[in-house]
Amino acid sequence: MKERDVQQEQLYFYLPQKEQGVFGEGVQYLPQDSLHKFYIPSLKGKKIWHSTYQGTMYYPRRRNMKVVLTIHDINFMYDHHKPAAKKEKYLKQLQQKIERADHVVAISRYVLDDVRQYINLDNKPATVIYNGCNITGSLANIQPPAQAPQQPFLYTIGTITHKKNFHVLPALLAKNDYMLVISGIVQSEAYKQEIIAEAKKWGVEDRVIFTGSISENDKYWYYQHCTAFVFPSLAEGFGLPVVEAMHFGRPVILSTLTSLPEVGGEVAYYFENFDAASMQEVLANSLAHYDSTPGKGDSIRQRAALFNWEDTARAYLDIYRSLY
Numbered sequence: 001m002k003e004r005d006v007q008q009e010q011l012y013f014y015l016p017q018k019e020q021g022v023f024g025e026g027v028q029y030l031p032q033d034s035l036h037k038f039y040i041p042s043l044k045g046k047k048i049w050h051s052t053y054q055g056t057m058y059y060p061r062r063r064n065m066k067v068v069l070t071i072h073d074i075n076f077m078y079d080h081h082k083p084a085a086k087k088e089k090y091l092k093q094l095q096q097k098i099e100r101a102d103h104v105v106a107i108s109r110y111v112l113d114d115v116r117q118y119i120n121l122d123n124k125p126a127t128v129i130y131n132g133c134n135i136t137g138s139l140a141n142i143q144p145p146a147q148a149p150q151q152p153f154l155y156t157i158g159t160i161t162h163k164k165n166f167h168v169l170p171a172l173l174a175k176n177d178y179m180l181v182i183s184g185i186v187q188s189e190a191y192k193q194e195i196i197a198e199a200k201k202w203g204v205e206d207r208v209i210f211t212g213s214i215s216e217n218d219k220y221w222y223y224q225h226c227t228a229f230v231f232p233s234l235a236e237g238f239g240l241p242v243v244e245a246m247h248f249g250r251p252v253i254l255s256t257l258t259s260l261p262e263v264g265g266e267v268a269y270y271f272e273n274f275d276a277a278s279m280q281e282v283l284a285n286s287l288a289h290y291d292s293t294p295g296k297g298d299s300i301r302q303r304a305a306l307f308n309w310e311d312t313a314r315a316y317l318d319i320y321r322s323l324y
Helices: 003-008 084-100 109-118 189-201 216-225 240-246 260-267 276-292 296-305 309-322
Strands: 012-016 028-032 048-051 066-071 103-106 126-128 153-157 179-183 208-212 228-231 252-255 269-271
Touching: 048 309, 066 084, 066 109, 066 309, 103 109, 103 309, 109 126, 153 216, 153 240, 179 216, 189 208, 216 240, 228 240, 228 276, 240 252, 240 260, 240 296, 252 260, 252 276, 260 269, 260 296, 269 276, 276 296
Parallel strands: 012 028, 048 066, 066 103, 103 126, 153 179, 153 228, 179 208, 228 252, 252 269
Antiparallel strands: none
16 A cells, blocks of 8 residues: 555544444544434545445435445345335335445445346446455364254354245255254244244254354354355355355355355355255265365365455455545
8 A cells, every 4th residue: 555545544434322443443433323314414524435235324415425335235126025116115215325326336246237137327337346254363262152063963054034045954954863053043933933844844853953143153163063054045145154164164055046156156065956855965965075075175265265354445445546
């Protein structure tokens, strides 16, 4: 970075008062107030506003401020439970934000293509910048969680809701002794019961563990010790758990939908469909290939290293500098 850039560039985080200081002492903070949803206060001396989430209600309208808008997904378009009128409302709101933005960022190529399908970018500059991953440094001191399986297990993590598609996973426990550990908050109790019903159907209810929300330590332990990370999600703008799991070099088996092949690349394995017999075959073949391929774990870790916050920050900084 050039010396003049260091002197000219000051980063401010716009956060509620109780969050002030969360990013350390080397940056500045601007207090957020709920009234700012209707009128952003004076930003004199500030040149760029970065909205890091497309659903934000805090968005400058005045044209003397350059705006960068990051879009994580437009999964609401694929929610069969959402009325068409509400989808149109959300699209209109996003269209207005994009029209106001000076540069649009999508967190995957899939998301950018999806936006172009439903939104008029009108030659607006648009860039794909992948998310990074917080897993760095030594992981040697990870302690076993309270619910540590005593036999080989498959692992997945995510909000317990229909789009995660977790109910197809109990079938993977048929004709083996694996356990299934599912971590994440329960957004839909009805859907959790659907998962349990599938486990009962396959006679494996006693081998399915729901951990609920977990600590970073426990999550890392599950990633590190699982036989495989399984992620049959139907809708992901990026899929951070996939990158996290790959950091541990374990086999990851994903759905072929939305952004997941873009993130997993050639080092991941894939469920081509969710037929039980097909998924069981994919699991067996994937584990056999992993075990018989020298250096497979290393190639998976190398793939994970491509998604890091240093590269993400540099890419955003390049955009900021292009706007002033």
